[in-house]
Amino acid sequence: MEKIGIEQISLAFGFIILMLGLWGILSRKNIIKIVLSFTLFDTGLNIIIVAIGYLKNKTAPILDSAELQTDTASKIVDPLPQALVLTSIVIGLGVTSLLLVYALKLYKEKKSLFINDYKDLKW
Amino acid sequence: MLKNSLILILILGFAAIMLSLFLSYTPSEDLKGVSKHYAEYGKEEVGAANLVSAVVVTYRGFDTLGEVTILFLTASVIGFFLKVNHSKDDENTAVKKYSEILGTSAKILIPLMVLLGVYVFINGHLTPGGGFQGGAIIASAFVLMFIALPQRKISHKVLSAVESFSGLSYVLIGVLGIILAAGFLDNQILSLGTFGSVLSAGAIPLIYILIGLKVGTELTGIISNLKELQNEQ
Amino acid sequence: MIYIIIAIVLGIVMIVMSIIAIHHKNITLAILSAGGVSLVASILYLLLAAPDVALTEASIGSGLTTIIFFYVLNKIKKHKHVEE
Incomplete structure (x- = not known):
């Protein structure tokens, strides 16, 4: 029990949130939901990186x-x-807003947010 | 169904890799390598009390310049996609009636929020915070203005002028580092000052003020582009 | 010890919120819970001795990202309304 510290717990939760985000990216059909899953993936990855840098009983x-x-x-x-991680969060905002504006542009073209309606590259 | 099971297999494989990474993780006891150098000599070399700021602005300053460039590219691509006709947005902005309480409290809160943002990026080398956080707080103040006081306009010319000025000065400070000090973005072009006071750590406060202005105006620009698109129809 | 319990509670809240964000039909609620995941993550960063990252995540990851999502969603809804 004394081996388990806050860094292992954060690492485990970070991995779980990353997997949930990946599941959302691959399985959802709504484009807004896919972008949301990308932000979850980002959050999980950032938690993992910060948890790796944590050392026991030391301060900020x-x-x-x-x-x-x-x-x-x-x-x-x-x-x-x-x-x-500071850099990564700011770039995450840029990537998210760019994805959302692409989604808006796609919606204006085809009037649909569902990924199955976009078959232009399918054969 | 086949697709879902394929996704499940992929996720399980990924989870196996993650699990083995998690089980093989052993927490380290001490700082190693380059982090140890930052912790031991950061005080003498950079003079910033906040070591994260020292790493972001000076040791890894080139990365930060790239980050600011990525944010700028994002803002310009969004502005390019959401082409808005600026000339006619005076007449078709329907002035909706917003609640009196929201409008009045926003008038008091917005200057305070801008002040907090400025405080956060001026003290970035002493306390937690810095240019990115301060810029985001300033952008949130403008978002409150867009929501609560929709009749107020923000001039895109002023936004882009502030943004170009701060971006250009950031690169110029970096080049000054080559001429006056050890290398690109070196903060010792100004004297390091006394450790722990506001005017210390060489060029870090200056660079953080520029980053704060740049990030604040960029994020405000993105959101005001989206907002003007909303008033379009 | 108390920090470990707090971290476990925060992690469970984050997992529940991210499942809501992925699986709930109501997209407004989904966006709000994704913002909530970021907000709870910023408390976790504070426990992990990273106040800088906590400030950034609270202001950028939780605040501005949610606002941009809502602007785009509102625009799409308005478009749909005009269509019908």
């Missing part, structure tokens, strides 16, 4: 007190995955 990488400023490397969690 913000050096606001004097005791944190000496011998910093043994007192803080890993700042690098957090910086990468």
Whole structure:
């Protein structure tokens, strides 16, 4: 029991949400639902990356007190995955809005949001 | 049915890979490699109290420039797709009656929200936050304005002028880093100052102000494009 | 120990919300619960000692993404209304 920490739990939930997002992307028929599943996939992946950077019994990488400023490397969690996830969230917003605008454009062309109605590349 | 079972097989295979990754994960005790360098020398080299800001703006500043470029490309592709006729949106914007309480409280809240956004990106090198978060908060203030006070207009010329100015200055600061300091986007073109004060950490506050303005105007532009499309018919 | 219990509760809430987001017929409710997943995830980031990421996820992932979804959905609904 003492082996299980908050990072393993977050890692497990991140994997589950990622799988749920993948299931949604592959099985849903409504385009809006597919875009929603993409955002879930994003969230799960971000939780996994942050959980990997977590170290037990250490604090956030913000050096606001004097005791944190000496011998910093043994007192803080890993700042690098957090910086990468910061980038990933902002790009996720860009990708989501672009997908939604494509969906809007598709709807204007064919008057349908269902992916089975788009057969232009099927033979 | 066949399709669903294929999807299920694919998901199960993926889950097996994930499970083996999860079981083989052993939490590490200490920082290793490049993270250790960031933690040990970040205070002397960059001078920012928030080490995440130090990594985002200085150590990995080039990535951040690419990220801002991706956001800019997204905003321009959306603007290209949602071509709106700006000249005629004066007459066909139906001025709906919104609730008095929403309008009045929005008038008080919007300046406070913009102020909070500015606070978040000016203090990005000391406290949690930074240009992206501050920009998003400013964009949310404008979203509140679009919802509660629909008769107010926002000028696209001002938005694009602020955006181009901040993007250009960001690249210019990066080039100044090559000339005056060690390399592209080096923050030591200004003095590092005393650790922990607002005017410290070299160019990081300056770069975060520019990123905040750029992200805020870009997100506002995306949402105002979508909103004008809504008034179209 | 208390943090572990909080993390388990947050994770279960997230899983329930994402199942609602994927499987519910009402698309407005689905969008709201996807926003809720992001909001709960930002609390989890706070427990994982990442306040920067928590702030970003709460303002961008939960706030602006939901708003953009609603704008596009509203536009599609209006289009449908004109058609009929």
